[in-house]
Amino acid sequence: MILDDLANYARERVAVAKEKEPLAALRxxxxALPRGDFRFEKALAGKRLSFICEVKKASPSKGIIDPHCDYLAAAMQYEEAGADCISVLTEPKWFLGSDEIFRAIRLMVDVPMLRKDFTVDPYQIYEAKTMGADAVLLICALLDTEKLKEFLAICETLGLSALVEAHDAGEIGSAVEAGARLIGVNNRNLKDFSVDLSNAARLRANAPAGTVFVAESGVSSPEDVKALRAAGADAVLVGEYLMRSHDKEAALAKLREAAG
Known part of the structure; x- marks a missing residue:
C-alpha cells in the first residue's frame, strides 16, 4: 500500500534528521522564530474561489510529470499569475521533492507556502517552521484524532496553518473533533490512487460552517474547477494540470475564469 510506504519512509527520514539535530534543539x-499569523488560511478565506498551486516533479500515480522541471520558474510564474498560495512537495523518493527546493522557492516568492509532505512526527512540523513554511499537511489516514489534536496544538503554538486532509466522512469527523479550521478533501484515494472528482462534492456538507474547505487533486480542466466551485469548495489545490502547462499564467487564468 503506497500510503504505508510513504509514511514508513517519512519515519526513516525523521530518524536520520534527528541524528543530525535532536528534536529539542530543532524545537x-x-x-525562537517570530510566531506566524496563519496567513495561509487567511489567504483562502475570501469570497471567491482560491487557488493553491503546487510545485511537484513526480508522483507515485503519474511518475515523472515534468522531466525538465524548473521549480523556481514554476513558483515565480504561479506568484505572477496570482496564486493565492503555493504548495511544494518535499517528499524525495516518490515525488522527487526536497527541503532544499522548498527553501529555494521560499527565498523567491512572498505568497503563503504549504510544506506538503507526509507528517508522521512532530519533528516535521518544527522543520517546516524553520524552513519558512506557512502551513503543513496533516493526513487523517495517518493520524488518529488524538495525534491530530497534538499536531494542531504544535501548529497553533508556532502560528502555522494546518491543512487537514480527509478522504471520507469518518476522517472529516476526526478532523472536526480535533479542531481543524482548514479541511481538505482529497479526490485521489491515497491507498490505490484512483481519482473521483465527486468525492469533495459528496463530503462538502460534512465540513462545518466556519471551516475553509479545500478540494484537492484531480483537476484536469476548467470544467472541473467550475464543478468544484458549484459544490461549495472555498479553494482548490491544483498540481499536475499546472505543472504540465507551458504557460502557467494562462492556465491559471482559465481556471479562475471557470470559477466565476
Missing amino acids: TRAE
Whole structure:
C-alpha cells in the first residue's frame, strides 16, 4: 500500500534528521522564530474561489510529470499569475521533492507556502517552521484524532496553518473533533490512487460552517474547477494540470475564469 510506504519512509527520514539535530534543539530553534499569523488560511478565506498551486516533479500515480522541471520558474510564474498560495512537495523518493527546493522557492516568492509532505512526527512540523513554511499537511489516514489534536496544538503554538486532509466522512469527523479550521478533501484515494472528482462534492456538507474547505487533486480542466466551485469548495489545490502547462499564467487564468 503506497500510503504505508510513504509514511514508513517519512519515519526513516525523521530518524536520520534527528541524528543530525535532536528534536529539542530543532524545537528551540523553531520556537525562537517570530510566531506566524496563519496567513495561509487567511489567504483562502475570501469570497471567491482560491487557488493553491503546487510545485511537484513526480508522483507515485503519474511518475515523472515534468522531466525538465524548473521549480523556481514554476513558483515565480504561479506568484505572477496570482496564486493565492503555493504548495511544494518535499517528499524525495516518490515525488522527487526536497527541503532544499522548498527553501529555494521560499527565498523567491512572498505568497503563503504549504510544506506538503507526509507528517508522521512532530519533528516535521518544527522543520517546516524553520524552513519558512506557512502551513503543513496533516493526513487523517495517518493520524488518529488524538495525534491530530497534538499536531494542531504544535501548529497553533508556532502560528502555522494546518491543512487537514480527509478522504471520507469518518476522517472529516476526526478532523472536526480535533479542531481543524482548514479541511481538505482529497479526490485521489491515497491507498490505490484512483481519482473521483465527486468525492469533495459528496463530503462538502460534512465540513462545518466556519471551516475553509479545500478540494484537492484531480483537476484536469476548467470544467472541473467550475464543478468544484458549484459544490461549495472555498479553494482548490491544483498540481499536475499546472505543472504540465507551458504557460502557467494562462492556465491559471482559465481556471479562475471557470470559477466565476
